[in-house]
Ligand SMILES: Nc1ncnc2c1ncn2[C@@H]1O[C@H](COP(=O)(O)OP(=O)(O)O)[C@@H](O)[C@H]1O
């Protein structure tokens with residue numbers, strides 16, 4: 417189980433990016449974090465990943481405190497971030513450096529086949545399309561068999577066709593080993609297609625504003641009325657999260673500071 | 680999936696159309712560059728042959744060619760080339776090694792950069808030839824001062840290139856290394872080194888270019904052998920063809936050494952040459 421215990425983050429430059437986020441995520445659960453830009457979504461994910469530890473509170477995975485990158489946690493960034501000097505297969509095997517060569521080759525081949533890119537193993541990353549590159553990045557993150565996979569707007573740089581294709585593909589891959597997925601997105605459809613739970617975040621300092629359970633059977637039909645119903649709820653919550661009036665009294669000071677910018 | 684495949688195919692075709700003519704121009708372009716020098720050389724040859732001018736101070740291509748052949752036949756050309764080459768090799772090795780060490784530590788550590796870089800930048804502002812009298816006083820007029828001057832010339836481009844390359848390594852890729860929990864050593868070997876290599880090779884090549892420039896300067900200022908000596912000898916004895924032959928030898932050996940570096944680095948830089956297909 418992944419536990420976030422009142423995570424807060426103040427950057428060295430004084431930006432109060434996160435203000436006490438608490439959350440418990442069961443193994444195998446898919447949680448989407450959604451919110452306006454700058455509300456601390458990436459900050460939250462980077463704290464969980466141990467890349468940029470929280471300044472307050474703590475992250476626990478199976479009771480173990482996470483303060484640095486952990487072998488049970490995989491990360492997928494907005495860009496594929498493939499290493500341009502490694503062939504596709506070596507990129508996929510990047511996280512298996514400590515394994516014997518035959519095992520590495522076998523697992524890489526299996527992963528590439530699983531993401532439908534077996535024929536691209538000997539190519540350079542530059543030779544891939546954006547969608548293919550991101551699939552390689554997904555394979556790279558999944559090959560060490562993480563217990564938790566963190567995704568920071570993984571499909572936002574892709575065109576709409578490729579995006580829906582990769583969303584379905586991600587669910588398909590997830591079904592293999594059912595790791596915990598925590599996905600940051602600003603695409604409401606994406607959150608509803610993928611997630612069991614959607615956390616709506618609010619700005620300044622970032623915290624969880626609302627939580628919406630998505631009780632739709634998978635695969636989810638983006639055109640169905642039930643989908644639309646959930647979508648309206650999420651949109652309404654997002655709307656309220658951006659509404660200045662909804663900001664609580666404890667944040668009056670911050671709200672004023674924000675309001676000052678309008679004058 | 681099929682819709683995706685279709686859009687990919689649709690995006691691909693215009694790119695391929697564009698690449699077709701560029702392949703043809705790639706063959707024509709070098710040939711185009713040869714027209715002017717070859718025409719000029721031929722014209723000069725004809726003018727001298729027709730007796731319009733003696734060509735004494737500016738010998739025609741055929742005379743230069745035969746001077747070159749004669750110098751090679753006596754073994755003088757090979758001996759001088761070897762001497763010059765060994766000076767460049769020694770200076771390049773020293774300059775490049777020191778620059779690599781200093782460039783690596785200043786690129787890696789901000790503290791060391793703040794400590795060392797201002798002094799080095801100040802030294803760089805001195806035209807390196809200005810050091811020659813000092814080097815000669817310190818090291819004598821023989822090999823040591825020449826090699827030192829060449830090493831100084833090689834040092835700066837390599838130092839600046841490597842330091843800059845390390846500083847501009849994509850932080851996002853370093854973060855991938857961190858996410859996969861690479862040790863410091865593995866981070867250097869698996870991320871920093873390959874990321875820095877292209878710029879480092881370029882800096883080595885420009886360092887080598889300066890090394891060749893400085894060997895000429897060093898040999899012009901006093902040498903009893905070497906290609907630079909051949910230049911001076913040709914000047915003092917009024918043999919312009921010998922000067923041009925030495926220049927040609929400089930060009931050939933200089934280009935060959937540059938090509939050697941490029942060749943040695945090529946297997947590690949193949950990924951750079953790949954053109955995007957989509
Ligand atoms: N490294 C950093 N240093 C200082 N401030 C930062 C840094 N990263 C993000 N911030 C600030 O923290 C806030 C949240 O950023 P981020 O987590 O990237 O938001 P999101 O991913 O939701 O768009 C923003 O106001 C941003 O400007």
Ligand SMILES: [Mg+2]
Pocket residue numbers: 457458459
């Ligand atoms: Mg972000």
